[in-house]
Amino acid sequence: MNPQIILLVFLVYTAAIFSISWFTSRNADNQSFFIGNKKSPWFVVAYGMIGASLSGVTFISVPGWVGTTHFSYFVIVLGYLAGYAVISLVLLPLYYKLKLISIYTYLNTRFGKYAYKTGASFFLLSRVVGASFRMFLVISVLQFFVFDHYNIPFWLTVILFMALIHLYTLKGGIKTIVWTDTLQTTFMLLAVILSISLIIEKMDINFGLMIKEVWDSDLSNIIVTDIDSKQNFIKLFLSGMFITIVMTGLDQDMMQKNLSCRNLKDAQKNMTSLSLILIPVNLIFLFLGAVLYIYSQQFNIPIPATTDHLFPTIAFEYLGLTAGIVFIIGLISAAYSSADSALTALTTSVSLDILELDKKHSNNENLLKKWRKRVHLVMAVIIIFVIILFELINDRAIIDQLFTFAGYTYGPLLGLYAFGLFTNFKVYDKLVPFIAILSPIMSFFISHYSEYIFNGYQIGFELLIINGALTFIGLMLIRKTKN
Secondary structure: OOOHHHHHHHHHHHHHHHHHHHHHHHOOOOHHHHHHHEEEEEHHHHHHHHHHOOOOHHHHHHHHHHHHHOOOOHHHHHHHHHHHHHHHHHHHHHHOOOOOOOOHHHHHOOHHHHHHHHHHHHHHHHHHHHHHHHHHHHHHHHHOOOHHHHHOOHHHHHHHHHHHHHHHHHHOOHHHHHHHHHHHHHHHHHHHHHHHHHHHHHHOOOOOHHHHHHHOOHHHOOOOOOOOOOOOOHHHHHHHHHHHHHHHOOHHHHHHHHOOOOOOHHHHHHHHHHHHHHHHHHHHHHHHHHHHHHHHHHHOOOOOOHHHHHHHHHHOOOOOOOHHHHHHHHHHHHHHHHHHHHHHHHHHHHHHHHHHHHHHOOOOOHHHHHHHHHHHHHHHHHHHHHHHHHHOOOOHHHHHHHHHHHHHHHHHHHHHHHHHHHHHOOEEEHHHHHHHHHHHHHHHHHHHOOHEEHHHHHOOHHHHHHHHHHHHHHHHHOOOOOO
């Protein structure tokens, strides 16, 4: 595909994003940036969160992952459903009752300042690395297929993307993100559906026969019963459930959009709708993966060494101009959705949780806005450096790295919130940071030596649950004797 065409598509799409940003950020203030003035329509939030939940990881990695793990990822998706139910019925009522802007303020109310700062710090670490993982995945594909043709170095491509994201989120924040997410979701879904249609057309087969061929192949295997396998269906279901609880329910990025809804009832409608929609959407991505592998086999197309490159390779090199344009629009959508809301959430957490600017400048809206913009720029620069660093050390499928890292960083948050919600104990607040650091270290050694300790048992994504349980136990050990 001609790099000039790809560049033109990129510029047109970016112009559309900035048009939305201009329209939504008019008369924006700090409340617009942080919680969208609590005027976001729930159905718009729900639809936009599909793209935010998928991002570049699902768009690129999941189809490539089908070759090795088949459809077992769908069990994780079913676990998502249970996780969203917990968020809707337990966490959202708590957040709305306390009228939170940053969800980590709860830890200050429940335990104290050290627990509060610890929770916010673990979120910042998790989201910086998570957003960088997603951005790296998408930018590396664009770099390989587009920017290398112009001899533009990777670091400059990263700076370009983050500069654009910084600019269109700077003023409107979450008020802008809610609406740009709808555009990004639309183009990501269209890219997948149209790509499937174009591949089926190339294979000269109808849709019904393709479904049958996928179903009859080993690629469609969902259930793995081997208890020692990382893909065991019970492990995957529980992992999906808890991944959703921590990466959505305990994540300022995802919850900030929910808190921008008009009331609790609308936020719960948003969560319920999102959980139901994500099931068929993820199934479509898995189906795309199977179609890509069947297409590759039929036409003797070599599978790339990095399975993340399977989808872009076929779209750009084998399906023609239309498929290439469709793919690049979806990819650019994934790139923007991977970082725009993360940058907004990171700015919110640093401003309110770490620096407490809302308290220091409560009577000076302009000074608060000035400091918020500085924080916004600093967080963008940090993400740039982490993406470039990750480019130097990347050696596995991105989705595997993302969920593994999440197990270490979100585990302490899971333990803190579980202890706060399901016990009445107070703790020695100053000791909380030590527990939150010690738990991931212990989890790492348990995971690393699990096959020796548990007679061949391999710990997979359930590492998150183990980490959370260790944090819970640690908090129990430092509890105060009186409630």
